[in-house]
Amino acid sequence: MPKKLSKALTPLQVKNAKPGRHADGDGLHLLVKKxxxxxWVYRFMLDGNARDVGLSRCPEAMELLRRSGGEELTLAQARDVAxxxxxxxxAGIDPLAEREEAAxxxxxxKQAQQVASVTFKATAEAYIEANEDNWRNAKHRQQWKNTLETYAYPFIGEMPVAEVDTPHVLTVLEPIWKAKPETAGRVRGRIEAILDAAKVRGYRKGENPARWRGHLSQILPARTRLSRGHHKAAPYAEIPDILRQLRTRKAVAALALEFTILTAARxxxxxxxxxxxxxxxxxxxxxxxxxxxxxxEHRVPLPDRAMAILEAVRKLGSPWVFPGARGGQMSGMAxxxxLRRMKSEVTVHGFRSSFRDWAAECTGYPHEVCEMALSHSIGNKVEAAYRRGDLFEKRxxxxxxxADxxxxxSAVSGEVVPLRAASGPQNG
Incomplete structure (x- = not known):
């Protein structure tokens, strides 16, 4: 049997070692590259397999170097570490497995420390930036930012997103749940989306505390709101009387509403x-x-009365056809x-239903002409594929x-109720 090596190397040999592997004995080897x-490497046997573990930068070696002030292990230090x-x-410990576990x-x-520094606000801002190009318009994007800044950030904005839980979500929602149900619903949905995104990015684990079904639905009362597709509409026979009332009001909002009714617009x-x-x-x-x-794109034919309204509001000198009281775009609630001030229970969107009922019951125009007037998509895919035009002249x-x-x-006179001074238009 070959003689077992033990402390075969000398400091001088280590200093002058050529490229290759040099055994010192008892599993310690010096590796020299070209x-x-x-x-320094320690070779050991485990489960019948030879394995190498580096010693030069292991924790034990780094502690020895710290104490000695050296930069590289000496032969004696390498033997101590080995x-x-x-x-x-x-003792049955696998040094490599131990090192991997420690790493x-x-x-x-380190990840936990990084996650702890990621706040709900930072996650929300990243979510908005990643998704805002897919949102329909600038108003929708601004609403996301405004609602979070107003209702969520004051309570959970600076919290680590990993720590946001049900009590925190309730702190945001409960003050507005009954007072502002529509807003509260949107805020809840936005918080839920942000927390879902945070989970995907590895910032949090577990269930989403902003989830409604099976979670918040057990705590918060169901919101009462106008269901989509069931907007309160006036019988079409009442429309002429509503428009006569509108024309007695000297307000831009009155003209905007009449224009909206005449064009069946949203x-x-x-x-x-x-x-x-x-x-x-x-x-x-x-x-x-x-x-x-x-x-x-949707083209809307403008009847005479709609044109008369446009001639009147053009005098206001705004880039918006129907400017708000402060000169910008008119409020969506104007x-x-x-209508509320007129003691009417109908909604603006409901006038589209009134138009559709009138068109179906009082005219002989084909279904697709009426649907295109409302800018509805053609449900039949085959028909949609063959119909390239927009039936504009029929519309x-x-x-x-x-309009008649x-x-x-009666014939449309084109007379428009005089507006207030252009410098101070009103919305109601």
């Missing part, structure tokens, strides 16, 4: 209209795809508040008849 760099590892192996714990501690389409969308010569209002629910005749009906069946 570049001249050198390192002796520590030799005892670990005899995993250190990485976990609230957002009407209050967001700019003069760049209006062709006064051709009496056409072209709403860009970016402002339409179906994300398709027309709704006007022009339809809207002219609707709204005027009580």
């Amino acid at each position: 570049t001249g760099s050198r390192s 002796a520590i590892y030799r005892m670990k192996v005899k 995993a714990k250190a990485a976990a501690a 609230t957002g389409e009407a209050i967001g209209a700019t003069w760049a969308e209006i062709d006064l010569d051709k009496a056409v209002w072209t709403i860009p795809a970016s402002r339409m629910k179906a994300s398709r 027309m709704a508040m006007l 022009r005749r339809l809207m002219a008849e609707w 009906f709204c005027a009580g069946g």
